[in-house]
Amino acid sequence: xxxxxxxxxxxxxxxxxxxxxxxxxxxxxxxxxxxxxxxxxxxxxxxxxxxxxxxxxxxxxxxxxxxxxxxxxxxxxxxxxxxxxxxxxxxxxxxxxxxxxxxxxxxxxxxxxxxxxxxxxxxxxxxxxxxxxxxxxxxxxxxxxxxxxxxxxxxxxxxxxxxxxxxxxxxxxxxxxxxxxxxxxxxxxxxxxxxxxxxxxxxxxxxxxxxxxxxxxxxxxxxxxxxxxxxxxxxxxxxxxxxxxxxxxxxxxxxxxxxxxxxxxxxxxxxxxxxxxxxxxxxxxxxxxxxxxxxxxxxxxxxxxxxxxxxxxxxxxxxxxxxxxxxxxxxxxxxxxxxxxxxxxxxxxxxxxxx
Amino acid sequence: xxxxxxxxxxxxxxxxxxxxxxxxxxxxxxxxxxxxxxxxxxxxxxxxxxxxxxxxxxxxxxxxxxxxxxxxxxxxxxxxxxxxxxxxxxxxxxxxxxxxxxxxxxxxxxxxxxxxxxxxxxxxxxxxxxxxxxxxxxxxxxxxxxxxxxxxxxxxxxxxxxxxxxxxxxxxxxxxxxxxxxxxxxxxxxxxxxxxxxxxxxxxxxxxxxxxxxxxxxxxxxxxxxxxxxxxxxxxxxxxxxxxxxxxxxxxxxxxxxxxxxxxxxxxxxxxxxxxxxxxxxxxxxxxxxxxxxxxxxxxxxxxxxxxxxxxxxxxxxxxxxxxxxxxxxxxxxxxxxxxxxxxxxxxxxxxxxxxxxxxx
Numbered sequence: 001x002x003x004x005x006x007x008x009x010x011x012x013x014x015x016x017x018x019x020x021x022x023x024x025x026x027x028x029x030x031x032x033x034x035x036x037x038x039x040x041x042x043x044x045x046x047x048x049x050x051x052x053x054x055x056x057x058x059x060x061x062x063x064x065x066x067x068x069x070x071x072x073x074x075x076x077x078x079x080x081x082x083x084x085x086x087x088x089x090x091x092x093x094x095x096x097x098x099x100x101x102x103x104x105x106x107x108x109x110x111x112x113x114x115x116x117x118x119x120x121x122x123x124x125x126x127x128x129x130x131x132x133x134x135x136x137x138x139x140x141x142x143x144x145x146x147x148x149x150x151x152x153x154x155x156x157x158x159x160x161x162x163x164x165x166x167x168x169x170x171x172x173x174x175x176x177x178x179x180x181x182x183x184x185x186x187x188x189x190x191x192x193x194x195x196x197x198x199x200x201x202x203x204x205x206x207x208x209x210x211x212x213x214x215x216x217x218x219x220x221x222x223x224x225x226x227x228x229x230x231x232x233x234x235x236x237x238x239x240x241x242x243x244x245x246x247x248x249x250x251x252x253x254x255x256x257x258x259x260x261x262x263x264x265x266x267x268x269x270x271x272x273x274x275x276x277x278x279x280x281x282x283x284x285x286x287x288x289x290x291x292x293x294x295x296x297x298x299x300x301x302x303x304x305x306x307x308x309x310x311x312x313x314x315x316x317x318x319x320x321x322x323x324x325x326x327x328x329x330x331x332x333x334x335x336x337x338x339x340x341x342x343x344x345x346x347x348x349x350x351x352x353x354x355x
Numbered sequence: 356x357x358x359x360x361x362x363x364x365x366x367x368x369x370x371x372x373x374x375x376x377x378x379x380x381x382x383x384x385x386x387x388x389x390x391x392x393x394x395x396x397x398x399x400x401x402x403x404x405x406x407x408x409x410x411x412x413x414x415x416x417x418x419x420x421x422x423x424x425x426x427x428x429x430x431x432x433x434x435x436x437x438x439x440x441x442x443x444x445x446x447x448x449x450x451x452x453x454x455x456x457x458x459x460x461x462x463x464x465x466x467x468x469x470x471x472x473x474x475x476x477x478x479x480x481x482x483x484x485x486x487x488x489x490x491x492x493x494x495x496x497x498x499x500x501x502x503x504x505x506x507x508x509x510x511x512x513x514x515x516x517x518x519x520x521x522x523x524x525x526x527x528x529x530x531x532x533x534x535x536x537x538x539x540x541x542x543x544x545x546x547x548x549x550x551x552x553x554x555x556x557x558x559x560x561x562x563x564x565x566x567x568x569x570x571x572x573x574x575x576x577x578x579x580x581x582x583x584x585x586x587x588x589x590x591x592x593x594x595x596x597x598x599x600x601x602x603x604x605x606x607x608x609x610x611x612x613x614x615x616x617x618x619x620x621x622x623x624x625x626x627x628x629x630x631x632x633x634x635x636x637x638x639x640x641x642x643x644x645x646x647x648x649x650x651x652x653x654x655x656x657x658x659x660x661x662x663x664x665x666x667x668x669x670x671x672x673x674x675x676x677x678x679x680x681x682x683x684x685x686x687x688x689x690x691x692x693x694x695x696x697x698x699x700x701x702x703x704x705x706x707x708x709x710x711x712x713x714x715x716x
Contacts, residue, residue, distance in 0.1 A: 203471060277359065279471075280446075337368040337577040339400020341713040347692040348458075351445035352471065353419075353704065 014125035015041040024119040029149030042125065043111070043145060046132040051108070051143035059143035061108055066170065069104035071095055072163035078156050080127065082201050084212030088127035090289060091160040092134035092142075093217050094240070100219035101236045101292065103174035103226060104166030109135060111145040111162055116155030127158060138217040140164070166219075171230055176254035178234040183323040184301035185259070186294045188221065188308050189214070189316040190267040191244055195286035196275045207275045216290030221311040225294065228307055235295035238288065245284040245343045247293060248321075248331045259331040261321030261343070280353035284333075285346055295323065362576030363399075371581040372404045375588060383591050384410045384540045385584065386533075386676045388526060389547035390417025390704035391575050397709040399577045409588065412540070412676030413709075415529050416547055418494040419446050419702030421629040421674070424662040426522045427452035430491055431460055433520065433655045440466040440483060442476040443491035444498075450701050453662045473505035473519075480509070480517035489651045492519040497549045499523050499640060500614040503621035506646050518651035521642060524627055526550050527558040528638035533675050534566045541676050543587040545573040545580070548602035553618075555610025559598045567596045574602035621646055631670030631698040670697030673706055680707040687711055 016037060027034040044052055051059040073094045080087040092109065099106045111131060115124065135142050142162075193214035200211055218238065225233055235255075239247040244266070252259045268283055276283045290313060296304045301319060308314035326332075331343040361367075387393055393413045396402050402411060415421050431452045434441035441457065448457045448469060461467035466486070470476055473490050480488035492502040502519060509517040526547060533539055546559060551572045563570045569590035573583030583601040590596065600606050620643070627639025642650050652658045664670070667685055672678040680686050680699065690696040692708050699705035703712065 205471070335399040335577075336363045336365065337399050337401070338365040339402075339404055339577075341398060341400045344712045348449060351448060351469070353444070353446045353702075 012129070014121055015045060016121055016125070018121050022121055024115045024117055024121065024124060024149055026117050026149050026151070029115065029147055035147065038147060042128050043147075046128045047111070047135070047142040047145075049141040049143060051141065059108060061143065063107070064167065067168040069099050069102040069166045069168050070163070071098035071102070072161065073098055074159065074161040076156060076159050077198065079201060080123070080157055082213060083197050083210050085215040086127055086130050087158060087160050088130035089134035090213070090215050091162040092131050092138065093215050093289060095162040095164040096138045096140060096217045096219050097238045097292070099164050099166035100222040101174070101238055102166070102168060103172040103222070103233075103236065104168045105223060106138060106140040106164055106166040106219055108141055108143040109162050109164040111142050111160070113145070113147045114155055114159040115147065115149045116157050117149055117152040119157050124158065127160070134217070138219065169226065172226055172233075173231060174233065174236050176235055176237070176251045179251050179255035179257055179295050179323050180234065181257055181323050181325040182298045183234055183295040184298050184304075184319055185248075185261065185321040185323065186296065186301070186304055186308060187244065187266060187318055187320050188218070188292045188294070188314040189290075190269045190272065191239070191288055191291060192268060192272050192276060192283035192286035194289040195243070196272045199279070200275065205275070207271050209271050211269070211271055211275065214288060214290035216313045218290065218292050218313060221308060221314050222292070224311060225304060225307050229296060229300050229304060232297040232300045233294060233304070234297070235293070237293045239291060239293055240289060241287050242346070243283070243285040243287055244293065245282070245331065246345055248343070249345050251295070252331050253329050255323070256328050258324040258327040258329070259321060260324050260326075260334070261331065262334045263336045265318055265320040267316045267318050281350050284343060285350050359576065362574070362578040364578065368401070368404070368577050368581055371578065371585055375409070375581070375585050376406045378585065378588055378592060379406055379408045380592060382408045382410070383542050383588060384412055384676070385543045385545060385587055386412045386414045386541040387545040387573070387580070388414040388416040388530065389550070390420065390702065390706075391549075392545060392547065392573065392580060393417070393706050393709050394704045395575055395577060395580055397713045401577055401580060405584070409584070412679065413673070413699070413706035414533070414676060415629060415632060415674040416495065416526065417699070417702055417704045418498070418524065419450055420698040420705040421524060421631065422447070422450065422493055422522050423628040423630045424453060424664055425628070425660055426520070427456070428662045429652060429657040429660045430457060430520055431455050432657045432660055433489055433651055434460045434465045434467050436487075436655065438487050439655075440468060440479065440486045440488045441491070442468045442470045442479060442488060444471075444493065445469045446702050447491055447493055451695060473502045474508065477505050477508050477512070477514065477517055480514050481512065484516060487516050487518070487654075489655075490517075490519045492521045492523060495524060495526055495547070495550050496553045496618070499622065500553060500611075500617050503617040506621050506642075506649055507617070509649060510646070518649045518654050520651040521640060523622065523640035524629065525624065525638050525640065527562060528635050529629065530562055532632070532635045532638070534562070534568065536675065538677055539675070541568075543568060543591050544570040545583045545587060546570050548572055548574040548579070548606055551600075551602070551606045551610065553611050553614045556598050556600060556606065556608045563597050569596050570598045572598065572600045572602050572606050574605070629674070630664065631668070631674045633671070665696045668697030670699055673699050680710040683707070
């Protein structure tokens with residue numbers, strides 16, 4: 001949370017009497033007084049909106065005619081606070097972005113928390129405020145939710161699930177199957193930032209400068225792209241887990257086309273590239289949380305690039321490749337030195353090498 | 356990136372590729388020893404930039420690949436013990452033993468951790484005095500000095516709960532084993548630059564002399580490899596043999612003397628089995644008597660654990676440069692990175708895994 005409002009909100013102290021209950025107790029998930037206190041004083045007060053204040057089992061929302069997009073995402077990141085963000089804002093951005101990648105404008109979100117007994121109340125408060133602020137900045141309400149508490153040792157502090165619904169405008173048809181030969185592939189900015197930020201923190205690695213997560217809501221940037229290009233935007237994807245390489249492989253397989261990319265075209269921060277080099281990781285497979293890949297009709301590529309670059313989250317956008325009718329189902333990379341190689345799916349997570 | 360980008364210049368690499376094409380008049384088979392070099396060759400598509408007359412075969416230099424099956428089984432047996440915290444470099448965790456890999460042990464409740472440095476394992480042992488912390492000491496002469504340093508630190512701290520499972524292997528005896536085989540096709544070697552950074556090049560002189568073969572100590576960047584290949588081919592075309600250093604920005608003939616002193620304090624050479632190849636005399640490191648109290652194999656009594664490699668796998672031929680990954684009937688079928696049958700498919704730097712991941716179009 002970087003703007004003034006966010007800092008002011010965070011500065012507010014936790015409304016749950018921390019002196020009595022400084023940590024989450026099993027009773028906070030039991031449905032009794034402690035649960036009620038958490039829901040009313042913390043969640044309802046933070047996420048404040050008409051649908052939520054009904055205190056019903058679910059939210060009842062008016063929906064205009066059209067198509068609904070529906071998405072869900074669970075977050076289990078450890079540690080839950082990291083440079084540039086936390087599990088709360090990450091969860092909101094993740095679901096907002098999943099909706100945006102369907103071409104949808106986010107309408108409402110749910111928040112389901114699994115808390116581990118003993119979680120410091122102050123941490124939960126920070127995460128709640130962060131979720132509220134991320135949702136507010138994205139212009140979307142958290143309209144329903146759930147809280148469970150598990151025994152100490154059975155969770156990792158906190159797990160967050162955010163589901164969301166959004167509306168897909170008429171004329172918009174975004175799907176991996178719509179990639180077609182000739183499409184140009186754009187990335188909205190520097191890759192591999194989030195994965196390296198988390199790994200550096202988790203493993204205590206230092207690279208001379210702190211790498212921050214790129215976690216950000218992308219629906220505004222998507223809306224400007226769709227407003228201008230409409231049906232000429234064929235595929236949108238946020239390359240989160242598995243990174244750019246995995247997403248491009250999924251799209252190549254789904255569409256039955258080939259994907260050709262150029263290694264040097266991908267923007268990447270110097271410190272992230274250095275960290276990948278030291279650890280023996282390929283940045284193409286490292287996670288992002290605030291970047292998108294867009295497949296657009298060739299004659300609209302320059303316009304798409306200009307639109308992405310005009311947005312605060314797309315300033316470093318670049319054209320990185322194209323869809324081809326050669327090598328269907330495969331992603332082929334032109335290497336830094338002019339050679340060619342296949343970029344395949346990984347077997348599991350990337351593991352740092354011995355030497 | 357400073358000091359790296361200049362070795363990844365497309366124009367320079369192309370220039371060297373052109374000069375290699377102009378130089379070669381006959382077919383030659385070269386071997387790069389190190390898995391890191393195999394990885395660079397395939398990752399940057401360098402192999403496809405060489406003339407057809409030049410065949411590169413991929414040597415046994417991937418420490419993850421050549422760690423014998425029985426050592427993995429011993430590691431698994433130790434890691435499964437409830438009192439043990441088992442620490443390893445990342446890429447060893449997925450290597451399959453006869454039944455399990457270390458990640459599966461973790462999934463079943465074992466305390467298995469990925470570390471970046473053996474010294475971190477010493478720190479972990481200090482932090483967890485009630486647990487037995489075991490580090491899997493794998494690698495060539497490159498990683499051995501760091502393990503030696505960790506053992507000296509453990510000795511200084513007199514840590515009763517730290518030990519290492521040693522599986523270090525040495526390059527020159529493996530080269531000799533390859534060259535002494537009558538079936539050997541290799542006419543020139545690209546030796547592993549980082550190994551020579553530690554050990555120098557003196558050990559290579561008698562090998563080059565005895566087998567009358569050029570050995571070029573080569574770095575790991577694309578331009579390093581292309582220049583190393585050109586130097587080896589130039590020597591072959593001119594009928595020369597001997598040791599040359601392409602990687603002179605890091606390697607001197609004498610190597611890193613303080614590191615060598617560390618190694619001789621902590622390790623002595625021993626016969627060592629290589630996965631896919633078998634026992635190579637004097638090709639491994641074992642702990643010297645002074646450090647035997649830190650030997651995890653003895654502490655946890657797993658020295659008798661043995662294992663047999665799958666018979667269908669031709670890993671031995673591939674690691675000796677007698678066959679290429681696609682010569683194997685199981686390649687990409689029964690044997691894939693998620694279910695490897697043999698050593699070269701095991702780590703991402705193994706020849707078969709590199710061909711599988713980067714090579715299919």
